Amino acid sequence: MIFLLDKLPTFSETFISDIIDAISKSEKVMLASMESGIQASRFSDQLIIDKFCYPSIKKKVSLIVKRPFHFLMTLNEYLKVKGKEEEVAYWFALNLTLFKSMRAAKYVHVEFAHKAAYAAYMLHKMLGTKYTITVHGFDLRAPLFSTPKVLGKAKVIFCPSDFHRRRVIEISSKSNTQISYLGVDTKLFSPEKNKCATTSCRFIHVGRFHPIKNHQLLLEAFCQVAKTEGVDVSLTLVGDGEEMQKCIEYVSSQKLEDKIHFVGQKTPADIRKLYRQHDVFVLTSKHEGLSIAATEAASCGLAIVTTDVGGMRELVQDEENGIITSQADCIYQLSHALKRMIEDADLRRAMGERSREIVLSKFDFQKNLQDKTQVWNEINGN
Template sequence: MENKKIIFKLGQFPHLSETFILAQIITAIKSGFDVKVIIGKLLDFESSKQQDLISKYEIKDKIILEDFKIPKNRIIRILKWAGLLLINFQNANQIFKYYKAHSKFSLTWLYQWVFYNQFNDAAIFHVQYGTNSGGLSLLKKVGFKPSLIVSFHGHDAFFPINGFIPNNGYYDNLFKYGDLIVANTPYLAEILIELGCPEKMLKIVPVGVDTDFFYQKKIQRNDQISRLITVGRLNIVKGHIYAFQVIKKLKHEGLDVKLTVVGEGPEREKLENYIRDNNLTDSIVLVGSKSRDEIRELLWKNDIFVFSSVSLHNGKSTETQGLVTIEAMACGLPAIVFDSGGVKYTLENGISGFLCDEYDIDCMSAKIKTLVDDKSILIEMGKQANHFANKNYSQKMIDSKWQIIYNKLSNGKY
């Protein structure tokens, strides 16, 4: 009989920049699975830009906090540990193996084993981000029953991870005992193979876009300004400063352009200073973070999407897909992007947008000028962008891929 229980494991939730993870959870719910979500840290739901979806699919009711219930007092911690060992004596052999799988002894391992053993009847554990998989890959090593899927998203494949986690066999157990590793683009898949992931357990499944929500619609305007938009966290890897340099160059060439920047982050002050120091206050506006509905409305009001994300630290920090590019294209905007990481897979160069070498502001400026000067090219590329997004990244198509994966694994046939 098919087991319809899926446990998602996340580091934290809800997280503004991870709407694709919410989409993944909703896919499982819509596919008829009994879904639970284990999270390490619960964030403020009121600040989430996805409250409508969280409410609609009753996500709050599915959340379980990853709490091992370890007493702070050392003596009580030891006594409770002994009690748990006694209660779970029938599983002593597996517990012993689990301790043996670790490089050092810690009371924590038993508390961790007890917490996860309550979910041993699940069909699938789907972990988001490789860095959240460590304990589960060791549990799989000692006989944990659920199939283990781990979706990598980018920074979790570039060492040192978060600037301090070294690659000293970090994913060896995952690649040996996991059931399926998922990458969102061929670019990320190649990185994972270089890290030792067997090709036979690796599958490429892009992050999808709800093309029923993000669709082509043109809002009429009275002015003749060419309007550009970019969406992304104000972080150095997003390369906003290069898009700003492009706007400065276009202004000097006499083009009447305006760039709307959606997003918030640590680079805001630096970017504000650049705008002020270069007299671009009438040409670049930072609007902060926005909800999904607000982003769609802004996309409809603009003509061209620009994405100037770049690779940092010798390529160890880069975009692996670029979801916002696809959302913009689904809304009918041609995309002009830097060839960074896996972004090139999100458009057809010269058909639905233009691809420029990283940091090449001359190329990006020239391509924008091409679309500004010839509205017929702009309109045709917009149509092609919408077609490309629907054909390759629609959420319905991606959902069907995941339904096949989930159904196979829940039947033990993958």
């Protein structure tokens, strides 16, 4: 099996690494990436290529000389290219035809319907290679010019939620979609055994400090409830990014450094420990597909408070395992939801137990990977 990637998985894309590692246990997996990544050495034995820069004229001529038939048969497609991303992906695909392993492949899989997906489409044109795609988030919010036809020619498009599936169909109604939740390892992400009951309420947020994650909303709402006399509450913020310093300064201005803790980027093992030390996961994103961090937290038995974005309703059942707030008048709604969690320990505990049940039934990584593997085996003729 060959994975085509825009770039090798970064630290924050452990879900892609997990899929590659899991599949590698039963079959040989090769990787072809358009950009290198911080984990390049980790996949050194699996790489066909780990970086493909925009080709010079000399490089383009060299590829044409080596693969004249494939170039001529797709010249019409190349002339239709509308963006730099597609042009690089075209030459990336032509370059891949030089590799025996690529020519022998019956199908490839792509994570994100972006540059590498266009390369898969071109390989389909050049070699007849079948391909599948897993869509995620930004690739559907800001699709490339080529995305509709790329989605339309894919054998299957795996959608991490029904929200993603509907968006794929909006972009390309001819697409063959299948909902396949990314899921989490429910054995690793599990609730703390014999967790001690406490009157304090511990909130946690995991995500990069970026405007799309809307930390300002979270901090404003939390500060409102945290200043209530007699309230025993804390908020832990995991991650780093461009908005972090501004958030630190805001907390300092509110004199709540003793209740709001910035812990920076953490390893997956550290994040699991943190989940088990907290009661409620809060997500305040302006845009989201279906948050992996929220799914991990739910698997660890946390109640969820979330804005009504993307596919979050497929994880959070309002008033059962969490509270969903709209984005209209959301500071009031969010602060009210946080206050309810603070005041009712039985509520947040019951919601946390329900979160675990929902993850076990719908978001187990191994079960969802088996469903994907079955599709790949059918494509491969096994």
